[in-house]
Amino acid sequence: MKIAILGYGVVGSGAFEVLKNYGYDVKKVLDIRPHDELGDILTSNYDDILNDKEIGVVAEAIGGLEPAHTFVVKALKAGKHVVSSNKHLICTYYEELHNLALENGVTLRFTSAVGGGIPWLYNLKRSVRCDEVSKIMGIMNGTTNFILDAMITDSREFDDVLKEAQALGYAESNPSADIDGLDTARKTAISSSLAFNTIIKEENVDVFSMRTIQKCDIEYIVGRLGKTVRYLGFGIKNSDSVSVFVEPAILSYKSPESNVCKNFNMITLFGQSVGRLSFFGQGAGKYPTGNALAQDIIDIVNGDTGLSFTPQNLTVDNSVFKRSYYIRTKAQLEGEFIDSCEKINGNNHIITKAMSVKEIHTLSAAILISDSSSFFAGFEE
């Protein structure tokens, strides 16, 4: 079976090199930019791929929604297996693409869309074959982890570290998708969909940005509480719903997450029989993510086209799961619940009693209006 790669950017070129080094037959690469080193393999006309009966698997590494979506739909309808590293695409069109793959008797794989080189989604899908997953959580974004790790290790301020991350190429010039949580939200939605056998969209995920964290928060969390902080996506199974959210989380120094340094990722499932299972590695980059894309392709070339599933209808309900939160704000908080919570440094720092994800995200939206520097983080057991 021959292979086509759509997009010769960072991930596409990484996968191309990996596959070529191991003797896999990449017949065509689609890119509108010139790449002399590709010779006849390069095409800018998608029909060259679509009409080529030898090409059995199409790897989409273009990113974004269009033309990726159109190309993937056409490939599936043409009876070609599809592999994608595109979390935006999968998060938005998972149900449609999944159904198209089923209808056309082909496979849709997207291990590289979450966790870069970490075979997280692949193993998650293996796990749910014979285990009940009660929770998934993870550091799924290297940029935010790099920032938090440097703030904690070197007692630096957010803006200062962000500039360094941008200079190093770990953060975009517009870093919003990373630090405001959209990237993690998409990865959490995809992971939760597989973990709980349902369809979760990015708009179902409650997200709190990590851009308001300050040195004073770190000083409080590390110095006073003896704990650390990471930016995590969570998917938690309730009795008949799931809670899915992205938040800064306060963790013990003994937690595996607390030693995830620099731009590394760690993603974890909790299974009824297997217990805690965590996967650690490079969550981005040409060769790690290219490797993961290549692994999905190799599975298909080897005839391993299974691991598909039929999603159930399980709703997201963020009012069920509850925990205690740390809040820093200058906004005036009132009411019986707040009165019952522990306050430090006057009213600026609050440790709440257990409250739901929905409650804290509603509260944070309100207090950000009067104090846009407000910050919160949940206490992860």
Add this chain to the structure above:
Amino acid sequence: MKIAILGYGVVGSGAFEVLKNYGYDVKKVLDIRPHDELGDILTSNYDDILNDKEIGVVAEAIGGLEPAHTFVVKALKAGKHVVSSNKHLICTYYEELHNLALENGVTLRFTSAVGGGIPWLYNLKRSVRCDEVSKIMGIMNGTTNFILDAMITDSREFDDVLKEAQALGYAESNPSADIDGLDTARKTAISSSLAFNTIIKEENVDVFSMRTIQKCDIEYIVGRLGKTVRYLGFGIKNSDSVSVFVEPAILSYKSPESNVCKNFNMITLFGQSVGRLSFFGQGAGKYPTGNALAQDIIDIVNGDTGLSFTPQNLTVDNSVFKRSYYIRTKAQLEGEFIDSCEKINGNNHIITKAMSVKEIHTLSAAILISDSSSFFAGFEE
């Protein structure tokens, strides 16, 4: 395809429950002990399994060499796929069993033999399909990790923690296989065999026991060096050989291994394209290991019988890989090399210059004769 499980002990019964809960057809369980709950499924006569044409996969969870070896050989020769959780068996007979599986067109899987519930070997085999692994290392034994973690966290002595581990069931009444490194050596040999596509036997692995570690070593490593210590197996690719060894290792507090608490395991590969990839979870226990055994079976039932390989002839040479070591001994050490090393507290504590695995293991064997309490640990970068 129907399934037979050999041995209804901890792992066999765990796998049985996992498979039963998910609708897989375990037709026979072999055990010489009575298990009324199994009804007609139980047999004490292996021929009932061997002669049953419906049984396509045999899962060996007896442990030890005999009768496990005889049973597995017969199953392979009868054209049945074999899955085993038995590291002793695989480490001793890997070449024979691998060849028998090839000759008979069946699959031999043993993911659960290393790392309990962690899908380490499965992912390692996936990785080497399209990546060059330069090194594997891991905390592969929960007992030794429990002991070191408690010694470090609570400033306790070895004997005291060992007794607690025995009371909790984490250590055997004869704990030698764990604390003297045989268990880790076998797991390291199997992992290195897969990582480097060769056959490594347990007698090729240089092993230093961790039973001589004392509170004073922890005080020195943690208090003076600001580092921590774990008991690790290593497989390292040299240019035309591999170095394979088991030693206590001194690690940074920033390393992922340093936050592996209690009896958890963490096993890591370093791949040329994927980078560092670590797997963390429960390294033993009825349900975690039973789950891993079940996963191998499910792969085979699903028709995924690939991932076999033809081992190359790559020799173990422990004189190639070099690093610096911490040594504590009352033995008199002499010679130009020792004179050039850093000494603390008189001659009792030495930080060596880079020396090979072979050199340190030869030296330690010599100094243990005059001071049986001697201890060493390698500096892991």
